[in-house]
Amino acid sequence: MKDQQKDVRLVKSAGSMPRYAIYCILIGLTGVIITFIALSHELGKPLVKRKGIELKSNLIPASRPVPANAWKAPAENTIPAGKAGDAIRYGRELLAHTAKYFGPKGTIAVISNGMNCQNCHLDAGKKIFGNNYASFISSYPKRSNRSGRITLPAERITECFERSLAAIKTPDTSGKEIKAMLAYMSWLGQNVKKGQNLFGNATEKLAFMNHAADPVKGKSVFLAKCQKCHGVSGEGLLAADKVTYIYPPLWGKHSYNDGAGMYRLINFAGFVKNNMPYGSTYQNPQLTDEEAWNVSAFVNSQPRPHKDQRMDWNDLKKKPIDFPFGPYLDTFSEKQHKYGPYKPIKEAQKALIDKKS
Ligand code: HEC
Numbered sequence: 001m002k003d004q005q006k007d008v009r010l011v012k013s014a015g016s017m018p019r020y021a022i023y024c025i026l027i028g029l030t031g032v033i034i035t036f037i038a039l040s041h042e043l044g045k046p047l048v049k050r051k052g053i054e055l056k057s058n059l060i061p062a063s064r065p066v067p068a069n070a071w072k073a074p075a076e077n078t079i080p081a082g083k084a085g086d087a088i089r090y091g092r093e094l095l096a097h098t099a100k101y102f103g104p105k106g107t108i109a110v111i112s113n114g115m116n117c118q119n120c121h122l123d124a125g126k127k128i129f130g131n132n133y134a135s136f137i138s139s140y141p142k143r144s145n146r147s148g149r150i151t152l153p154a155e156r157i158t159e160c161f162e163r164s165l166a167a168i169k170t171p172d173t174s175g176k177e178i179k180a181m182l183a184y185m186s187w188l189g190q191n192v193k194k195g196q197n198l199f200g201n202a203t204e205k206l207a208f209m210n211h212a213a214d215p216v217k218g219k220s221v222f223l224a225k226c227q228k229c230h231g232v233s234g235e236g237l238l239a240a241d242k243v244t245y246i247y248p249p250l251w252g253k254h255s256y257n258d259g260a261g262m263y264r265l266i267n268f269a270g271f272v273k274n275n276m277p278y279g280s281t282y283q284n285p286q287l288t289d290e291e292a293w294n295v296s297a298f299v300n301s302q303p304r305p306h307k308d309q310r311m312d313w314n315d316l317k318k319k320p321i322d323f324p325f326g327p328y329l330d331t332f333s334e335k336q337h338k339y340g341p342y343k344p345i346k347e348a349q350k351a352l353i354d355k356k357s
């Protein structure tokens, strides 16, 4: 009974509300609805298209256009028929499935760590900024910065066997296999002239940061964006046949050794920026430059096989600035050579070379 009386009072008071007040409320409500529709439209847009929104833990790098004159590998269906073509195809097969022939269960020899050349030279060396072989053949033979000797293309291949594939022995440089790899690489670089400036060649050189790359921050990147494939201990994932990797190892005893190109941060950072997580491209990278540098620092601070490199780099002027083992001509520490900042080292190196020449 009491409740009923209360309701009556409420109705009465509403009825006595002046008309202009009701109009005001209606106009206000319309405003709120219009603002809400506009906002939800903006929020519904895909993240990348929204400007000015940065998720602190997950920055989305901008997409980058690929210029029309970027390097393109020749189409596979242009590999000729017959003997010459057979060698090219065999070379391609060896680069893509190296472990099958030379790994721990290799059918030709048991010499390498189970990785494939293609694990680092993506798409059999055809991908732009995927550590491709575009300009390899045209630039060889050349004087090696490391040994100071004129190096033949076949010898350069054995260097990746010894370091990236941590091989205990290398295939015979005049054997059928190395010849086939060279046949494929020549076919791949057939349109590239010596010294030609190619967009997309080998690996992108990222701009140097002003500070050192940080392995601790890199660990967070690794856990968020790499470990689901490469494993929490960087061990990779072997296929069921135990012959080859589905996801290759990033460190540990089956990974590249500390004399390999990937052990140098500038190579690693440029590689992951354009290619990792798997499926990334120059056009659509998934890491910021900073994340790429940091994750490189983390991975390369983990244990891996050691290579005796005391005979390397006779000419210290030619030693890459990110090579993490001394001696150096400059006074920067091994730590700074390994993680940066690189700008001061680069400048010091330039000054030294200018003085000597
Ligand atoms: C762990 C990654 C990795 C693996 C596996 C690997 N490479 Fe490499 N390779 C590199 C990197 C990084 C460079 C660039 C090195 C540098 O500039 O110092 C390179 C450079 C080369 C070059 C020189 C390219 C040029 O344009 O000068 C050749 C040729 C090559 N690799 C062949 C091979 C072959 C053949 C295999 C397999 C037997 C192989 N690589 C396996 C990482 C790898």
Ligand code: HEC
Residues within 6 Å of the ligand: 116, 118, 119, 120, 122, 123, 221, 222, 225, 226, 227, 228, 229, 230, 246, 247, 248, 249, 250, 256, 262, 272, 276, 277, 278, 287, 295, 296, 299
């Ligand atoms: C979706 C799975 C996946 C994710 C995620 C991923 N990778 Fe990879 N990664 C691969 C595969 C597959 C290859 C070998 C590619 C091939 O053989 O064609 C590879 C190759 C590599 C290589 C060269 C080979 C080696 O083992 O040294 C490096 C270095 C690498 N990844 C680093 C990273 C880093 C750093 C991240 C995180 C930022 C990452 N990857 C995330 C699948 C992945």
